[in-house]
Amino acid sequence: MKQFSDFNLRRETMAFIRASGFKEPTPVQERVIPYAVKGKDVVGISRTGTGKTHAYLIPILEKADPSADHVQAVITAPTRELAYQIFEKSKAMAEALPGLRIRLYIGGRDRKKEIEQLQASQPHIVIGTPGRIRDLFLKEGALRLDGTGMLVIDEADMTLEYGFLKDIDEFAGRMGEHLQMLVFSATIPPQLQPFLKKYMHHPITIRIEEQERFNPQIRHILVPCYHHSYEEVILKMLPGFRPYVCLIFANTRTEAAAIAKALREHGVPVTELHGDLESRKRKQAMKEFMHSEKPYVVATDLAARGMDVNTVTHVISCGFPSDLSFYIHRAGRASRAGASGTCYALYREEDDAAIRSLMKQGIRFEHMRYRSDGWQTLRPYGQKRQKPDTEMEKKISMMMTKKNTRVKPGYKKKRQAAIEKLERQKKREFIRAKIKEERTARYKQQTRDRKAGKDQ
Numbered sequence: 185m186k187q188f189s190d191f192n193l194r195r196e197t198m199a200f201i202r203a204s205g206f207k208e209p210t211p212v213q214e215r216v217i218p219y220a221v222k223g224k225d226v227v228g229i230s231r232t233g234t235g236k237t238h239a240y241l242i243p244i245l246e247k248a249d250p251s252a253d254h255v256q257a258v259i260t261a262p263t264r265e266l267a268y269q270i271f272e273k274s275k276a277m278a279e280a281l282p283g284l285r286i287r288l289y290i291g292g293r294d295r296k297k298e299i300e301q302l303q304a305s306q307p308h309i310v311i312g313t314p315g316r317i318r319d320l321f322l323k324e325g326a327l328r329l330d331g332t333g334m335l336v337i338d339e340a341d342m343t344l345e346y347g348f349l350k351d352i353d354e355f356a357g358r359m360g361e362h363l364q365m366l367v368f369s370a371t372i373p374p375q376l377q378p379f380l381k382k383y384m385h386h387p388i389t390i391r392i393e394e395q396e397r398f399n400p401q402i403r404h405i406l407v408p409c410y411h412h413s414y415e416e417v418i419l420k421m422l423p424g425f426r427p428y429v430c431l432i433f434a435n436t437r438t439e440a441a442a443i444a445k446a447l448r449e450h451g452v453p454v455t456e457l458h459g460d461l462e463s464r465k466r467k468q469a470m471k472e473f474m475h476s477e478k479p480y481v482v483a484t485d486l487a488a489r490g491m492d493v494n495t496v497t498h499v500i501s502c503g504f505p506s507d508l509s510f511y512i513h514r515a516g517r518a519s520r521a522g523a524s525g526t527c528y529a530l531y532r533e534e535d536d537a538a539i540r541s542l543m544k545q546g547i548r549f550e551h552m553r554y555r556s557d558g559w560q561t562l563r564p565y566g567q568k569r570q571k572p573d574t575e576m577e578k579k580i581s582m583m584m585t586k587k588n589t590r591v592k593p594g595y596k597k598k599r600q601a602a603i604e605k606l607e608r609q610k611k612r613e614f615i616r617a618k619i620k621e622e623r624t625a626r627y628k629q630q631t632r633d634r635k636a637g638k639d640q
Contacts, residue, residue, distance in 0.1 A: 186214050191221065197246045200280035201238075204273070210235035213242070215390045220366055221246050225387040227380065228368040231516060234392060236368050237273055240336045243366075247334070248308055250283035255327070257334040258310045258359075260317065260352060262343045263486055264290040265457070270338065271311045284308050289316045289327070302326040314343065314351035321355050333360045335383075340369035344376050345507065346486055356383055371509045401524040402515050406539065406549045406565050409532050411619070414439065414502040415446035417530055422452065424554040425526070427498035432482045433514045434458075434502050443502065444482040457483040485510050499527040504538035511542065539565060556625065 187208055188201050209217065212230045219226050220243035230236050244257045261267040271288040278284045285305065289298065289312030298320065306328055310317065320327035335356060343349050356363070365384050369376075380387065409417050418432065434440035437458045444456035455472040456465075472478055485505060499518040504511050511529075518525025529549070531539060543549065543566075551562040 185209075191217055193221075193242070193246055196281045197242060200245055200276050201242065203276040203280060204238060206235070206238065210239075212236045212390065212392045213239045215392075216240070216366075217242055219388045219390075220364075223364050225364060225384040226366045227372065227384070227387050227389045228366070228392075229370070229372055229390065230368065230392040231370045231513065237270055237338070240338075240366050240368065241270075241274055241277065244309060244334065244336070245277045245281060245284075248277075248281060248284055250281060250285075250308060252308070253306060254308075255306055255310055255329055255332045256308050257336065258317065258329060258332055259336040259338060260312065260314050260343070260348075261338045262313070262346060262348050264292065264313060266339060267312050274309065274311060277309070286311065288312060289320060291316055295320075295324075299324055299326040314348040318351045318355050322358070329355060329359050331360050333362065334364045334366070335359060336366045336368070338368050340367045340376060341371045341373055341507075341509075342369075342486055344373060344379075349376070349379055353379065353382075370513055371507075373507070402518055403524075403526045404515060404547050404549045405526060405528050406551045407528050407530050407553055408551075408562070409530055413442075414530055415443045418443065418500060418502075419446065419450055419452075421500075421528065421554045424559055425498060427479055427496075429478075429495045430480050430498040430500060431496045431514075431517050432480060432500040432502065434482060434484055435505055437484060439502060440482050440484050447480060447482070452480055453478040454480040454482055457481060458486075485514070497525050499525065501527060501529045503530065503532065504535050504542075508538060508541060508545075511538075 185208060188198065188206070193201075206213075212228055212234050213236075216226055216228050216236075216239040220240065228236055228239060240259070244259075248256055259267075259270060261270055267288060267290050271286070274286050278286055285307040286309040287301075287307040289310060291313060302320065303326060310327065310329075310332075317327065317329075321329050335352075337343060337352060340349075343352070356365075363383065365387075367380065367384070367387075372380075407417060407421065412420075414434070432443060434443055440456065440458040444454050447454040455478045472481075496517045499514055501511060501514050505514075515527035518527050529539075539549065549565055551565045552559050553562060554560070
């Protein structure tokens, strides 16, 4: 394995590396840095937690010139939280190279103050969300990117998924004539290719493969919701495990807010992290998340992407995202640095196609539900019920035919239809019995709660 000294980096860059705590390059750093320093366009495909942030910060610092009074590099991230995290990591760059100005531009800040600051001096390094950077450059004319030579797009797949790539497209074409572009992402979806072809010149694609496509250290457990909401199932599950940090993923901001509200109402310490929060609350939530202050975190994929936290031991996926690769990223949060973890996937009937697709890709799901007496193992997902017993089939056969008479046309179809009808009746009876059983259990629990209240 190469060492950082093999890259012939300047003294200031080596000081930044030491301050960042790196002793040797990670695989993505080892392969990206030499090309990036030479000015090559690079597409880096690597999951969160592999050191890719420093794979572009190190080349940026190596090429930075504090004496040149213009913006030299722009780094975009799809969320305020991720942009802020990158900014925090970049502060050591200014300490290593005195005079280097690094500024953060995200929503929720005083735009008037930012414009006044830009009129006084331009930063050397810009970090921010695509929309804010676009507005300050094209709408306000305060941020000057005309001569900028480097553009980094972090978490490109999420940038595309949530429609922010069009913001970058608007200002990328107005940047320096010989623009070097570095694109980093966990996946590169086909819809991203036209953008890459438009702006990148003979890019070097670097893909950091994991040893296993699906981390064998992670348990994947399917948990049926039946007729319950996600928050009801989660509350029922909580006594069944003791996480250090449990990251609960919701597909929408509305779902995330509802789940977080339900947990808080039941006294569960929870951090809520999604785009509908106001700026102050998002900043506080991000701080809680990064420092693992609360054992439960409810977030959307977009809000949590790129947030590198090693204390997550359990993940709960409320349904499945439309892009199933995002489920892999969700589950991967439960296993950092080779540690074991568990991902609970809460599912409904409409998730059948997603579950079967993941099973075909190699994920081995356990099928369980939590009852008052503990976890209960269910029949393997997708395994059909046993056909009616032989005696039942004989009875149906006797209903369909008469002794010593010739079998009528369509006998087999009618016989099969009768069996299926009987199976449907049994299934309905089973569901009714389960609903009645759960209602009875709920009534008994309410009775116990009322009695306990009176005793107090």
